[in-house]
Amino acid sequence: MKRAVLAVMLVLLVAGTAAAKDYEVTKKAGDYTVVVKIDRNPPITGDNNLSALIKDATGAEVKDAKVAVEYTMAAMPGMPAVKVKTDAVLKGSEYKAKINFSMPGGWGVAVRITRGGKAVQAKFSVDVR
Numbered sequence: 001m002k003r004a005v006l007a008v009m010l011v012l013l014v015a016g017t018a019a020a021k022d023y024e025v026t027k028k029a030g031d032y033t034v035v036v037k038i039d040r041n042p043p044i045t046g047d048n049n050l051s052a053l054i055k056d057a058t059g060a061e062v063k064d065a066k067v068a069v070e071y072t073m074a075a076m077p078g079m080p081a082v083k084v085k086t087d088a089v090l091k092g093s094e095y096k097a098k099i100n101f102s103m104p105g106g107w108g109v110a111v112r113i114t115r116g117g118k119a120v121q122a123k124f125s126v127d128v129r
Contacts (some may be wrong), residue, residue, distance in 0.1 A: 004087035023126065027111075031057040034111055038099075041128045045104050051094040052111050052122075065115035067095040072108045101128040 023041040027034050032054050039049040050069060054062040062125075067088040075081040082102060088095035101107055107128055112121045 017086065025121050025123035025124045027115055027124055028120070029054075029111070029122035032062065032113060032120060032122075034113070034122040035124070036109075036124065037109060038126070041070050043101060043107075043126050044129055047098055047100050050097045050099050050109075052087070052088060052096075054113060061093045062113075062115065063090055065095075065113050067097075067114075068112045069097045069099060070110045070112060071099055071101070072104070072110075073105060075110075104128050 021041055023038040023043055027036070033081050035053040035055075037051045048091045052067060052069075054064055054065065054067070067090075068085055069088055070083065070085045073082040073083075084100070086097050086099060087095040090096075099109075105128060107126050108123065109126060110123045112119060
């Protein structure tokens with residue numbers, strides 16, 4: 001009986017892990033549609049992989065932009081504000097970056113897109129665990 005219970009618990013654990021989805025948000029940035037994914041949902045303290053798929057107004061994938069990710073946490077008593085910026089690198093059709101949240105809590109994330117001399121950004125918030 002104990003083995004059966006353990007087997008059922010193991011199956012549920014594996015099924016729950018396999019069904020876990022990335023954190024995903026879709027935002028507008030000027031004329032662009034930006035689909036951002038973070039490989040953990042919710043994002044965690046430490047390293048997280050971020051990918052951004054950018055499409056122009058016609059729905060075509062944008063592969064010639066300079067993309068940077070900036071993530072911030074507001075100042076708190078005894079702690080200054082945190083602001084980190086990292087460049088994203090085009091891999092395939094997505095821009096990829098590794099982001100490292102230094103502590104749990106609410107973080108603001110901005111994906112900054114520069115193309116043709118014009119800069120726009122897509123902003124969203126995450127609750128890091």
